[in-house]
Amino acid sequence: MVNFIVCDDDKKDRDLVERVLTKYMMKNEVAYQLHLYDDYNTDFIKVINKKLSSKVYILDIETPSGSGIDMARIIRNKDVDSVIIFLTGHDELSPVVAKRDFLFLTFINKFDHCEKRLEEALEKTMQVLNQKKSIRFKEGGVTYTIALNDILYVFKDSVERKSVIKTDYSEFRVNKNLMEFVEMLNEDFVQTHRSCIVNKKRIVSYNKPKKLITFDNGKTTDIISTRFEGELI
Numbered sequence: 001m002v003n004f005i006v007c008d009d010d011k012k013d014r015d016l017v018e019r020v021l022t023k024y025m026m027k028n029e030v031a032y033q034l035h036l037y038d039d040y041n042t043d044f045i046k047v048i049n050k051k052l053s054s055k056v057y058i059l060d061i062e063t064p065s066g067s068g069i070d071m072a073r074i075i076r077n078k079d080v081d082s083v084i085i086f087l088t089g090h091d092e093l094s095p096v097v098a099k100r101d102f103l104f105l106t107f108i109n110k111f112d113h114c115e116k117r118l119e120e121a122l123e124k125t126m127q128v129l130n131q132k133k134s135i136r137f138k139e140g141g142v143t144y145t146i147a148l149n150d151i152l153y154v155f156k157d158s159v160e161r162k163s164v165i166k167t168d169y170s171e172f173r174v175n176k177n178l179m180e181f182v183e184m185l186n187e188d189f190v191q192t193h194r195s196c197i198v199n200k201k202r203i204v205s206y207n208k209p210k211k212l213i214t215f216d217n218g219k220t221t222d223i224i225s226t227r228f229e230g231e232l233i
Helices: 011-028 042-049 068-078 091-099 114-131 178-182 226-232
Strands: 004-008 032-037 055-059 083-088 108-111 133-138 144-145 153-156 162-167 171-174 191-192 195-200 203-207 212-215
Touching: 004 011, 004 042, 011 032, 011 114, 011 162, 011 212, 032 042, 032 195, 042 068, 055 114, 083 114, 083 203, 108 114, 108 203, 133 178, 133 195, 162 178, 178 195, 191 226
Parallel strands: 004 032, 004 055, 055 083, 083 108
Antiparallel strands: 133 144, 153 162, 153 195, 162 171, 191 195, 203 212
């Protein structure tokens, strides 16, 4: 799931971005969600702090309450993995932004072939996201990309006969068997049960008597068998 977080105080420009994003993402059959804001307010700060997969920020430089440059600084203090695209009518600020260590993807002038350049930026964005450590699969005609570090564990639901991917922000029910995920995941994952694989990088404690794993976000799982316990410890 790609989360596009757009902030622009001009509705016309927000509508343009939404139109370009929708057209591009529907054509590529990639799961996505739009988060639209007209100002750098408390709601925008909340989405920065919220755990979401594959964040892509499209930021206006100036809004009534804040600056996209200041927001980019806050974003980078939280994470270095999200993609940042600046979209503004203030082309003279390009050198100012370039001097900052924001690791932004591109700087687009609203009055210089904006729609075409935004489409090109989206193409680069998907290339960047696909290069990160992630799994990619198709379900129901939609392509999903999930960063490995976002995954807590994967288990087999014996009732629905589906594999369930548990992440920080959601769960995904997929028509794949567990061995297919064993091949897709890397050495950070360890099997704890014939029907469960966990991300050992996210484990903070293991209660052996209770057979309970606690992850760094407070979530737990008890899908553990004695057969695989030695590898877990």
